Amino acid sequence: MRKAHLTKGGFIGLAVLALWLLAAMPVLAEEADPAAINSGDTAWVLASAALVMAMVVPGLAFFYGGLVSQRNALSTLMHSFFVLALIAVQWVLWGYTLAFGSDIGGIFGGLDYLGFRGVGQEASGTIPHLAFAAFQGMFAAITVALITGGFAERMRFPAFVLFSLLWATLIYDPLAHMVWGGGWIAQLGALDFAGGTVVHISSGISALVAAYVIGKRQGYPHAIHPPHNVPFTVLGAALLWFGWFGFNAGSALAADGLAAHAFVATHAATGAATLAWLILEWTLRGKPTVLGAATGAVAGLVAITPAAGFVDVWASIFVGLGGGIVGYWGVNWLKARLGADDALDVFGVHGLAGTWGALATGIFANTAVNPAGADGLLFGNPGQFVSQLISVVAAWLIAGVGTYIILKIVGALTPLRASKEEEATGLDQTIHGETAYNFSPTFGNTASGLLAEQHMSGATTVKQRISMEAPESP
Amino acid sequence: MKMLTLIVRPEKFSEVVEALQKAGATGMTITEVRGQGSQKDTPQIYRGMVYQTDFIQKVKIETVVTDDMLEHVLHAAVAAARTGQVGDGKIFVTEVFDAVRVRTGEQGEAAIISSKK
Numbered sequence: 062m063r064k065a066h067l068t069k070g071g072f073i074g075l076a077v078l079a080l081w082l083l084a085a086m087p088v089l090a091e092e093a094d095p096a097a098i099n100s101g102d103t104a105w106v107l108a109s110a111a112l113v114m115a116m117v118v119p120g121l122a123f124f125y126g127g128l129v130s131q132r133n134a135l136s137t138l139m140h141s142f143f144v145l146a147l148i149a150v151q152w153v154l155w156g157y158t159l160a161f162g163s164d165i166g167g168i169f170g171g172l173d174y175l176g177f178r179g180v181g182q183e184a185s186g187t188i189p190h191l192a193f194a195a196f197q198g199m200f201a202a203i204t205v206a207l208i209t210g211g212f213a214e215r216m217r218f219p220a221f222v223l224f225s226l227l228w229a230t231l232i233y234d235p236l237a238h239m240v241w242g243g244g245w246i247a248q249l250g251a252l253d254f255a256g257g258t259v260v261h262i263s264s265g266i267s268a269l270v271a272a273y274v275i276g277k278r279q280g281y282p283h284a285i286h287p288p289h290n291v292p293f294t295v296l297g298a299a300l301l302w303f304g305w306f307g308f309n310a311g312s313a314l315a316a317d318g319l320a321a322h323a324f325v326a327t328h329a330a331t332g333a334a335t336l337a338w339l340i341l342e343w344t345l346r347g348k349p350t351v352l353g354a355a356t357g358a359v360a361g362l363v364a365i366t367p368a369a370g371f372v373d374v375w376a377s378i379f380v381g382l383g384g385g386i387v388g389y390w391g392v393n394w395l396k397a398r399l400g401a402d403d404a405l406d407v408f409g410v411h412g413l414a415g416t417w418g419a420l421a422t423g424i425f426a427n428t429a430v431n432p433a434g435a436d437g438l439l440f441g442n443p444g445q446f447v448s449q450l451i452s453v454v455a456a457w458l459i460a461g462v463g464t465y466i467i468l469k470i471v472g473a474l475t476p477l478r479a480s481k482e483e484e485a486t487g488l489d490q491t492i493h494g495e496t497a498y499n500f501s502p503t504f505g506n507t508a509s510g511l512l513a514e515q516h517m518s519g520a521t522t523v524k525q526r527i528s529m530e531a532p533e534s535p
Numbered sequence: 536m537k538m539l540t541l542i543v544r545p546e547k548f549s550e551v552v553e554a555l556q557k558a559g560a561t562g563m564t565i566t567e568v569r570g571q572g573s574q575k576d577t578p579q580i581y582r583g584m585v586y587q588t589d590f591i592q593k594v595k596i597e598t599v600v601t602d603d604m605l606e607h608v609l610h611a612a613v614a615a616a617r618t619g620q621v622g623d624g625k626i627f628v629t630e631v632f633d634a635v636r637v638r639t640g641e642q643g644e645a646a647i648i649s650s651k652k
Contacts, residue, residue: 128582287579287586342583352581393583406582 097184101316106192109311113199116304117145117206124297124359125210125405130286132487133214134497140209144225145202151229152198153177159234160197160242167245169235186314196311201237203308204260205229208464210405211268212275215484218492220477224467228267232463236263236456251452252426252434252445254323255312257367257418262456265412267464269403274468275477277402279484291352298355302331305362309369319431323369327362330369330381334361334414337385345393360388360410364418368425371434376425383421384414416453423449536631536644537605541596542570543616543624548594554615555598558608561649563598574622593624599631599647 122141129137148156154176162170174180177194185193205225212221239246240259253259278285288294309327313320338357343349364384365377372380391409403409423446426437436442471477483491490496499505543551545567555563569590579586600608609626617623634646 282584285584287581287584291581346580346583348580350580356582 097187098189099187099315102187102314103189103192105316105320106188106196106311106314109307110192110196110199112304112307112311113196113203114145114304116301116308117199117203118142120297120300120304121203121206122297123293124301124355125213125294127290127293127295127297128288128405129214130487131289131497132489134289134489135493135495136218136488137209137213139493140213140221141206143222144206144209147222147225148198148202148205148229151226152194152201156201156229156234157194157198159230160201160237161194162238162242164238164243167248168239169244170238170242188314193314196314197237197241200256200260200308201229201233204233204256204264207260207264207407207411208267208271210407211271211403213404214488215278215479216275217476217479219475220471223471223475224271227467227471228464231467232263232267232460233259236459239455240452246452246455249448249451250435250445251448252371252422253367253419253452254370254422254434255309255366257363257415257422258452258456261363261366261411261415262419262453263460265408265410265415266457266460268405268407269399269401269412270461270464271468272401272403272408274465274472278404279481281402282397288352295351295355298358302358302362305331305366308362309366313370319370322374322430325374326369326372326377326380327365329374330365330377330384331358331361333378333381334358334364334385334388337361337382338389341386341389341393356392356406356410357385357388360384360414363388363411363414364421366415367418368422371422371427371431372425372437373427373430376421376427376439380418380421380425383417387417388414416457419449419453420446423447536599536601536634536647538597538599538629538631539605539608539612540627540629541598541612541616541624542568542593542626543596544618544622545592545594547616547618548596550615551596551612554611555596555608558611559604560598560600560608561647563596566595566597568593568595572622572625591622599634601644601647 118138118141122138125141126134126137155172157177157180158172158174159170162173165171174194180190180194182189182191184190205228208228209216209221235244237259238244240251240253241247246258251258305327306324310320310324313323335354335357338353338360339349342353361381361384364380364387368377368380388410391413392406395413396403396406396409399408401408422437424438426434426442426445427440428434428436435445438446468477479488479491541551552563569588570593571590574591576588576591579588598608605628609628612626616626633642634644635642636646
């Protein structure tokens, strides 16, 4: 077992080294063109890149982390944190080029920018190429991180690492190329301002497929644990809302009126979605929950993502309302009937609300808002709705089928799922050897003897023996 | 000496403590516990899923009193803890063979009788 790990690790290490050496080959330095670069645009895009990073950690990390049981809190945080680190490197080495390199067959990009060569300080539009590439890299990270909600609390770590790497390379990078990098979906004229299709539909469908393939958590749906820390989830949602201004308004790639428009559209839609979810919850379930408010907000953020820079502000309220309603329906009605244990509701909140957002873009898009966009159904152009529908179906198929295939490949190389015992004890302990909280006044403060953790719901008691003192002679 | 183990509603905690002290109990140990009896917990809702726990949050108070105080303390505690609803709790009385005041080494009733009396 140990040797197998070393061999696998060795091969991965060699592959990474080879690619790094390739990337480090000396290239002609491109001169920055100061006349083309706008400092305001550059500042906004760089700031937006940082905002989107904050959406991964701490945003999504804590949004998800608060929803799982205490014994899996760290494993869930690790998913987002690790993905951020993994994609930070993958994007530079080959991710960016596969997404934004010269078009190959309308499907993916060429190797022009392998290892970020040719990606320099020169202008790409009105911002440095590096700024554009960095901004885009954050989108890749959050997309992969979103999927982890589908298999939370039961996926083995090596499988998760391999899956993330393959999904980013074989699904995200090509899909980003198809929609944003000049591929066939872009050529079709489908609109996606900030990633409704590329990020949310793809991750939502993938999470559902992953949930099916990996299987349900033990006891689902009758005996599962409630969120262990709702304040974390609310905090995460707030950070997502905050960071999303970079996600959407930053996608204008300029510090201009369109960015301001996307900013306002984002905020209005999210507010509307939150209200919609709360009203539904209040009337249908009897009590408005803060968890519902947080989830509704995310659904609204997702829905407005493809539309923020194409629809009027008044329309964004309808997009948001729809996002909240569709998300609510997906999580509270459809999910139980689908049977898959999509642990953190990625399909409902991202897949379905994202689908609504993409279609709504085809309804409400208005060239008066953005001449570089198109008019939608409401403005006499039903063809746009059709283009949106095609892009949605394509994303569903690519993400769904692709995820299934990747999981089957990964599963053949390493077990996907934690064992029953590992799952019952908790992944924090079994995969990471860590405990999230050591709050006890006695055992959080003393360094000696038995460290005992009691789960007050009457379930497992976990004991670790840590000896910090020299053993006494018997 | 007798030990009273009281399991009461968390919302009645302050009242019970006050009653015990007024009745002459000199010390007590508090533990937060979960328990099961006839009471059904109120359901919680997260993301549309309804959760019903089997074990309900209670407070456990342990106090040791001299035999002559027992009835008085018991009645005071019951009066303070009672709401009349299912879930009011239980009080168990057990015999204490001995007690030691750690600071002075006093044993027996002297260990629990307050020097302020």
